[in-house]
Amino acid sequence: MTEAELRAIRNALGSPAEVIAECAAVSKPFLEKNLLDAVVELVARHPVTLEEISTRVNGESRNIEAALQALIENGAIEMRRHQGKNFFVAS
DSSP states (O other): OOHHHHHHHHHHHOTTOOOOOOOOSOOHHHHHSOHHHHHHHHHHHSOBOHHHHHHHHTOOHHHHHHHHHHHHHTTSEEEEEETTEEEEEEO
């Protein structure tokens, strides 16, 4: 979706909806944290997909999937399906 389309949706939904900027670069703090902490920090900001998590933490999918499963099992995060995609959110 374009930024204009996202803003139109945000305007239709009203507050507290917001447009989240894409970020392809991996920030240094995420590289310094362990994977579990990085994932928890990401989902605390806003719902994210596996693909978004992989991009942000620059990790292998199988390691991230294992981390997600562990976090779901201990109740730190939840997986929710929205418009055909799985999103991970803070519990």
